[in-house]
Amino acid sequence: MNHEIRYPVRVLLADDHALVRAGLAALLDAHPQIAVVGEAADGGQAIELTQNAEPDVVLMDLSMPGVDGITATRELLALRPQTQVLVLTSFSDRDRVRDALAAGAIGYLLKDSDPQDVVAGVLAAAKQGSPLDPRVARTLLTEGAVGPKPQLPPLSPRELDVLRLVAKGMANKQVGRALGISERTVKVHLGNVFRRIGVQDRTSAALWARENLT
Structure with a gap:
């Protein structure tokens, strides 16, 4: 199924600190392609408001x-x-990063990020990109690096091309445009890549690529 982006991107904020929510709302609402459609002070409210407000992106605190x-x-x-x-x-x-990604989060940013990185992350997430703070990626890679790297699985040149672009945070449509192939073909290649490198989602695939293809 194609993922069509509608603008403005509808964003729900979930954070238990009112001051943080206010700052994020001001930041995001100032962007012409983003509209904040709700604020939740805890996870239960986030679940309830998601059903009512139908956001494209939920900006989710963990604690x-x-x-x-x-x-x-x-x-x-x-x-x-x-x-x-x-x-x-x-x-x-x-552990928190892996738990969040396993729960289905598409990306992971830190609160001391540059404000424009948060804006860019929201827009990337809406396009099914995988925004990941470089410090988070480094933590996953360095803490998980034990012993020699495993032998690379047999990925085709085209699969490697797709994987490298996904690792840069590109959505399927952007990957297809860059490589001159359809979005459907990109999804087929990604399915093959996931199976061969033993991951379940594009964020894990991007992390794998950053560790093994650099």
């Missing part, structure tokens, strides 16, 4: 009272899988 961000991510995506969850948190430890 919140009641229902935490990881649980909220998993539950709201089960109810509305077309929404993209972009984590925005203070925590960059490997």
Whole structure:
């Protein structure tokens, strides 16, 4: 199924600090292609508001009272899988990152990021890109690097091309345009790549590429 982007991108903010929500709302609403459609103070509210506001992107904190961000991510995506969850948190430890990505988050940013990186991350997430703070990627790669790298699986030149562009944060449509192939063909190549390198999603594939193809 093609993922058509509608503008403005509808964003729901989920953070238990009112001051953080206010700052994010001001930042994002100032962009002509983004509209904040709701604010949640905890994970339970995020799940409820996602069903009512139908956001394209949920900007999700992880540490919140009641229902935490990881649980909220998993539950709201089960109810509305077309929404993209972009984590925005203070925590960059490997376990939290992996848990968030396993729950279905498409990207992971840190709260001390440059404001424009947050804006760019929201727009990338809406296009099914995988925005990932470089420090988070480094944490995953360095903490997970034990022993020699495994032998690379037999990926075709075209599959490698697709994987490298995905690792740069490109969405399927952008990859197809860059390579002169259809979005459907990109999805076929990605399915083959996922199977051969043993991952389940594009974010994990991007991390794998950064570790093994550099």
